[in-house]
Amino acid sequence: MIPVLSVKDLTVQFALGPRQVIAVNGLSFDLGPGECLGVVGESGSGKSQSFLAMLGLLARNGSAAGSVRFKGKEILNAPKAQLQRLRGERISMMFQDALSGLTPNLRIGRQLEEVLMVHRGLSRARARQRALNMLEIVKIPEPEQRYNAYPFELSGGMRQRVMIALALLCKPDVLICDEPTTALDVTVQAQVLKLLDDTRRHTDTAIILITHDLGVVAGLCDRVLIMYAGRAVETGSVEDIFYQAAHPYTRGLLRSVPRLDADPEQPLPAISGHPPILENLPAGCAFAGRCDRYIQRCAAGVPELRQVAASHGVACLRAEAAP
């Protein structure tokens, strides 16, 4: 089975003044059709920039190197026209905060229509029909009325659904969701996740879910990729990660999720130390300073991603065996 998306050694840099800061360092993974991959990491781990780079949406001072193959064809740093054809049509990306993500002075309907008119050459009337249909699919009540509304007139949850609708209009092969639930409250989160889940089941769309919230990942994803300081530190199936986490960072993340059955007297476990400063990364493992399993050798060089089981890879010299 050809992976829908095949990423090898993706590196993204930003020119800050005289220096280059590396935001993503040698990222590699494959995504199969209909698969759901969760990409987990803190802010600054490079998770969003990786995908912005793939679509050619990096900021002016950013540059990308490596290989990204979409259905076998190389798309990294492809010519603008080619990328514009892919965006929104074969590979869609939706962002968190739909209030700032939707053009404030254009009606929702217009913003939906133009995707279909640009990519499928539909007339306005036909585009409107399809768009209304999509609004129903994403379960927006009274779609005709909402169609003529401006983004500020909708609630947060509805706006996020509009973003999803925008992304799914052309039935893309890959849907990248950048923190789709972060700006929403819990009940709305659940609805949005259910929507994504339904999409997954009914279409062949592969979903990449970028988030820092492990709970979101647990419910929806098949596989998980954990990033830290621009590198993948652990990859595996959802079961691998949640039941057999091997990297100290992953374990730290899992431990720090508050539990209902935890002892209220005990302090919340947290990962000690501070997030990495990308401009000033140490020579060895970037997590070394916060790691409770650190040894001398960790500072010597960056650990490679090794397979510890069929689907499970870890970049750590002292990866834990199964608990």
Place this chain on the structure above:
Amino acid sequence: MLIYIAQRLLVAIPTLLIIVMASFFLMHGAPGGPFDGDAQLEPEVLENIRAAYDLDKPVPLQFWLYLKGLLRGDFGPSIVYKDFNVTELIAVGLPVSLKLGLSAMLLAVVLGGLGGIIAALRQNGWVDYTIMAVAMTGIALPSFVIAPLLALVFGLYLSLLPVAGWNDGAVANMVLPVIALALPQVAIIARLMRGGMLEVLGSNFVRTARAKGLSEAQVVSRHVLKTAATPLISYLGPALAGVMTGSVVIEQIFNLPGMGRYFVQGALNRDYPVVMGIVVVYATTIILLNLLTDLAYGVLDPRVRRGYR
């Protein structure tokens, strides 16, 4: 939307009233009067003259009389140009000043707007730097410096254009004055437009628009322009004020028969009615323009229309 317009009117009318009042009481409350400089007049003659111009009545009453006159379109008699009504003076000067001012505004908006858009799209390239350098010149050099220099270069040395006279609004006569008047505003507008564009180009919704697969041209024309133009719209009021003050000087330099000339003469001679009348006309024009720009806001930004907080 109607409520919005009504609100704006409600602010505009008192503003105009306050301006008229302020000018009036300032002029009348000052030490000295318009007849101080004249040769010594006998007290009775002075009294008669003052009575003729209503200057012997209490100031608030004078104001009331003036207001009534305004509503009839009567600005009162000029004290210095004894044969003329201020209204007549304004009627002569207004068309000229209007033509000059509006042409300059149009030029400023079009040239400045285009310049700013192009500079933003080619950010940090040589086009950007050139446009911004020219803009800097326009801002730094006042119009009364640029105007004589332009006259010198194009009028005298190159003999391309006339340096003085209105010639009933002939195009050749308008070129230099309009350019000199517009230049400072072109500069400011270009900067504003560029700033607005750059800010919008970096927003989240532009990223979404790009992610949808729209071409850059489509992104700019449909999603960026309207929002980026907002600071420009806010600036139109002050721009007009700038053009008005500039026009006074430009009319002097190029010897154009506009209102500015009478205004300066009136100020030098303490000819109250003339100064007042012209201030009222200028202020009304500006307030009208502000109303129009407020309306434009309503059209451009749906949040304003629907009373979004």
Place this chain on the structure above:
Amino acid sequence: MSRPEAQLLGSESVAAAGGGHVSASMWRQAGRRFAANRVAMASLFTLGLIALACLFAPLLSPHTLEDTYWEYILVPPSLENSHWFGTDANGRDLFVRVFHGGRISLAIGVLTTLVALTIGLAYGATAGFVGGKTDGVMMRAVDVLYSLPLLFFIIILVTVFGRNIWLIFLSIGALEWLTMSRIVRGQTLSVRRKEYVESAYAIGLPAGAILRRYIVPNVIGPVIVYVTLLIPTNIVVESYLSFLGLGVQEPLTSWGLLISQGAEELQVAPWLLLFPATLLSLTMFCFNFIGDGLRDALDAAQR
């Protein structure tokens, strides 16, 4: 087992621990960044030269401000006779007049800016600090005043009260404070809302200390930038008035007055316009570049 934690501690966390968003190092950083800006430094230098010239250059010439030489009317600039910049229609030496005029123009520019600064600072800080309805009303007034041709009011004031130089200072300053108040108010508002100010309140810091340590340093930055941009604006306002005959009067002179006289004699004696115009423009450019440089430096240092 040691932890290479030191490498991971960044300037951000140090600043956060310090409790303020502005620190002494921020000013130093801004200073360094400004010093590195060649255009801005060159402008500063040039401005200094101009100021010195205005103060001392007239001493170099044997002529004074009012000496008239009937044999030397409208003489072009030359190095042979002592009229280095030429003479005007009354036979007065332009070199001396230009720099005397510079003194007046610069002085008016700076003093009127001070007046505008004082009024704007007080008004804007009050509006920003008090907030709420008062703020709304105060800023509405500013909005209305902003789009009026205030120069006309200055003209009225000058007409009414006579062409007194002190009055000119006050009236220009009194009408140019608007943007300053907007800037001050904007900054005050945004700083007041910042979390570190809230926490300062929460831990019981007295209002005076909060003002001193947090609000003032954050407001000063943009204010300084605007001051450097306001000075040339005010110089131009004075020039405008003098150009129309409503500003500085003889025997005093200013660049504006000189330019207007020069414009009259443009065809026969272009130097009369060129010298004061060049100096005025140069001064304007310098102030603008310095202001831009300051803005740049403060922006970068605050990030």
